[in-house]
Amino acid sequence: MDMQVLLSKIKNGEARSTAMLAEEMNTTPEDVTRTLEYLERIGVLRKTELGKFECGGSCSSCSGCSGSSGKEKGPCKGCIPEQGFEHMGVLWEVQNG
Amino acid sequence: MTDGKKTIALLGQPNSGKSTLFNGLTGMKQHVGNWPGKTVEQKQGGFTHNGEEYVVMDLPGTYSLSANSDEEIVTRDFISSGKADVVCILADSSQLERSLFMLSDYAGINVPCFLILNLADVAADQGKTINADKIRSKLGIPVVLMSATDVKKYDNFFAALNEALSKKTTLDISSLEAKYSKLDGFEELKAEIPENLIPGCSSTWMAVKTIEGDKVVRAKIENKLTGDSLVRYNSHAARFDKGALLTGECKFSWIDELLSDSVNKVTQTVKTSKLDKALTNKTWGKTVVVLIVIGGLLLSFIPAIPIMLLGGIFTALAVPVREALTAANASPIVTGIICDVILQSLANIVKMLGFAFGINLVFGMFEESGLMARISYVFDNTMSKMGLQGKSIMPFLVSFGCTIGGASSSRVIDNWNQKVLTIALAWAVPCGAAWAIIPMLAANFFGGYAVLVIIAILLVMLLHIWITAKIFGRKLVKKEDRYGIIMELPPYHKPKWGAMLRFVLGRTKDMFFRVVKVIIPVCLLFWILSYSGGNIEGSLLYKIGKTIEPVTKVFGMNWQLFMAFLASSIGKEGAVGVLTALYSQSGTIYGAVNGTNAAVANSTQLLLSNISGPQALAFMFAITFNVPCVVALAATYQETHSAKWTAIITGYYTLGALIISFIVYHIGLLIM
Ligand SMILES: Nc1nc2c(ncn2[C@@H]2O[C@H](COP(=O)(O)OP(=O)(O)O)[C@@H](O)[C@H]2O)c(=O)[nH]1
Numbered sequence A: 001m002d003m004q005v006l007l008s009k010i011k012n013g014e015a016r017s018t019a020m021l022a023e024e025m026n027t028t029p030e031d032v033t034r035t036l037e038y039l040e041r042i043g044v045l046r047k048t049e050l051g052k053f054e055c056g057g058s059c060s061s062c063s064g065c066s067g068s069s070g071k072e073k074g075p076c077k078g079c080i081p082e083q084g085f086e087h088m089g090v091l092w093e094v095q096n097g
Numbered sequence B: 001m002t003d004g005k006k007t008i009a010l011l012g013q014p015n016s017g018k019s020t021l022f023n024g025l026t027g028m029k030q031h032v033g034n035w036p037g038k039t040v041e042q043k044q045g046g047f048t049h050n051g052e053e054y055v056v057m058d059l060p061g062t063y064s065l066s067a068n069s070d071e072e073i074v075t076r077d078f079i080s081s082g083k084a085d086v087v088c089i090l091a092d093s094s095q096l097e098r099s100l101f102m103l104s105d106y107a108g109i110n111v112p113c114f115l116i117l118n119l120a121d122v123a124a125d126q127g128k129t130i131n132a133d134k135i136r137s138k139l140g141i142p143v144v145l146m147s148a149t150d151v152k153k154y155d156n157f158f159a160a161l162n163e164a165l166s167k168k169t170t171l172d173i174s175s176l177e178a179k180y181s182k183l184d185g186f187e188e189l190k191a192e193i194p195e196n197l198i199p200g201c202s203s204t205w206m207a208v209k210t211i212e213g214d215k216v217v218r219a220k221i222e223n224k225l226t227g228d229s230l231v232r233y234n235s236h237a238a239r240f241d242k243g244a245l246l247t248g249e250c251k252f253s254w255i256d257e258l259l260s261d262s263v264n265k266v267t268q269t270v271k272t273s274k275l276d277k278a279l280t281n282k283t284w285g286k287t288v289v290v291l292i293v294i295g296g297l298l299l300s301f302i303p304a305i306p307i308m309l310l311g312g313i314f315t316a317l318a319v320p321v322r323e324a325l326t327a328a329n330a331s332p333i334v335t336g337i338i339c340d341v342i343l344q345s346l347a348n349i350v351k352m353l354g355f356a357f358g359i360n361l362v363f364g365m366f367e368e369s370g371l372m373a374r375i376s377y378v379f380d381n382t383m384s385k386m387g388l389q390g391k392s393i394m395p396f397l398v399s400f401g402c403t404i405g406g407a408s409s410s411r412v413i414d415n416w417n418q419k420v421l422t423i424a425l426a427w428a429v430p431c432g433a434a435w436a437i438i439p440m441l442a443a444n445f446f447g448g449y450a451v452l453v454i455i456a457i458l459l460v461m462l463l464h465i466w467i468t469a470k471i472f473g474r475k476l477v478k479k480e481d482r483y484g485i486i487m488e489l490p491p492y493h494k495p496k497w498g499a500m501l502r503f504v505l506g507r508t509k510d511m512f513f514r515v516v517k518v519i520i521p522v523c524l525l526f527w528i529l530s531y532s533g534g535n536i537e538g539s540l541l542y543k544i545g546k547t548i549e550p551v552t553k554v555f556g557m558n559w560q561l562f563m564a565f566l567a568s569s570i571g572k573e574g575a576v577g578v579l580t581a582l583y584s585q586s587g588t589i590y591g592a593v594n595g596t597n598a599a600v601a602n603s604t605q606l607l608l609s610n611i612s613g614p615q616a617l618a619f620m621f622a623i624t625f626n627v628p629c630v631v632a633l634a635a636t637y638q639e640t641h642s643a644k645w646t647a648i649i650t651g652y653y654t655l656g657a658l659i660i661s662f663i664v665y666h667i668g669l670l671i672m
């Protein structure tokens, strides 16, 4: 796959799933996935795993939280479900320009 | 090569099964330490096979052989140190197109090697048939398809090991080299690098690493080259920009060719589900999402209704309690505090919790099932157009529970401008308190039409975010700072009911205590402020209220509603306390003026008879889009470190709430 083309597709700002991207690039989702992984490794893309989000106790000021209150690490129980947003998928981003 | 023992190095990406194979080979005979000078674990072990003794090194699992981490450097140095007689490269058979990357990165290293296609059982389960012999004929090294977990079947492994050792089999990379040589300037660069300048490494391998911008390899080469050849090396190397994209393409396409006729996959057409098709549809996606959200809101009323009715018990209870207290000649203050402040507040609180519970449950289910990811996916596109990173989704989602948490969680955003923009937008997301108060008020005023009110609020939220992004985004985020996004949608899941109920119940419980702490004191305070011996008209609050009422009426709020609106900037729950107090006081006069027993009037009825539909609607929008609460304001300051921007956002939202209130009031007058 031409990685430059892939990057330019991502850059245009339109959100896509990997499956859709595979279709557009005329390849398999596996190919897209490994390429994304590679691009992240070499620092071209940035990966955000929404499921792994932790506020790291940053909610200490949050009176609305049942509160790990900054003491324990991990998602603040009042704001986020116990396992974080486990099923929110993964985002890959590339800076335009 | 220690004491005539042969040394095997296990190389592979994480989870390719190195440790499993290592344990399978060495059993108990292993030693764990650290690599000299590094905090990287070194695992060494030994075994005997057919009377021969072997040493095995479990190299750290790395993605590739570039110099990005200590693990990778340790791995690379060990291989080129010559201490390994043979390198056993492992790949995961269930995802060869990805895990053979290590092999392609190894290509060009001259240390003898062989390839293990591990996790054969998993690949078989996927319906893949892998022809190891075909791969072998292309690579020129022994290739074994096996399962490291199946310790009794290591025969093929030992055969491959022996062959690799005795024949010193090295990888045939001619087809990969052919790809590299098509890269503009590759051959010229390669020509400047002598073979084995770094021990064990071919000039091809070193040229590839140079192109990829590998600083360690470049430094080593620059150290050894002199004069003209150094100048030429550097000038050829400088021709490659983003070289890693080019070499990456070569490696992946080499892997694909390797696998093209040696792996047969039972083509399981990955069917996009009907729902996903609908959601990702360019024209209809957003509509489908909006319909799903509305459906979710309707659903959330189902668990809320019984709890709501439960709240009604407290209201009903106020009547006999008041009668009893009056009969017992209790002071009107005590009666008022018990019936108007405590019981009435409890009634409202329980109703609020009903909705908080319902909404949290339904949207928790959306998240668990993977639906929420799809919902946010549809809006990703919009997000990046607004100049936000994907990470901003998090603060938004958290803000539905608590704006304070939302503001704090914007910490994950590294760009300050985008962080400020994210917080500014997250304020427009109605928080948990709003999601409890608004349905409660809406149900009191409009009964079943409450659903429409909530839908209208959601739509206004989207509009608000969009307008706010336009206003703030222009100042904060430059066009070139915008990001493109791809999202990997998670598969659908069955929600784990137990864990979710626990989370939702916990959250509802938290809310109960928080709300009690705010509503009852606020209610009490305003009740006292407006108490003046049975006639509210004598109270100071009333006088102030009446004085400002001509102005507040413009925004569709009478003075009581406006007081409640002001209280909502401190905390939204406060608004309910204020209303309860002020209307129960009016109730006293109401009762007195009408000459009826004060007991007939409860504040819900009074609320209904004293506030018109358009006023109620305006008020609900006003408190929803008002400043979320004082603590959110503090959190915003804490995250932005900017008093200026905190003040701007606060002013913007106060003004915005009043404008929205004005508009809603006038629309309300037209339609009601
Ligand atoms: N089914 C199956 N699982 C395996 C096989 N080899 C390793 N695993 C599992 O894959 C996971 C990763 O293996 P591990 O040896 O830790 O990989 P490493 O990261 O390369 O050291 C472990 O859970 C192993 O039990 C195999 O041949 N078949």
Ligand SMILES: [Mg+2]
Residues within 6 Å of the ligand: B018, B019, B020, B061
């Ligand atoms: Mg391991």
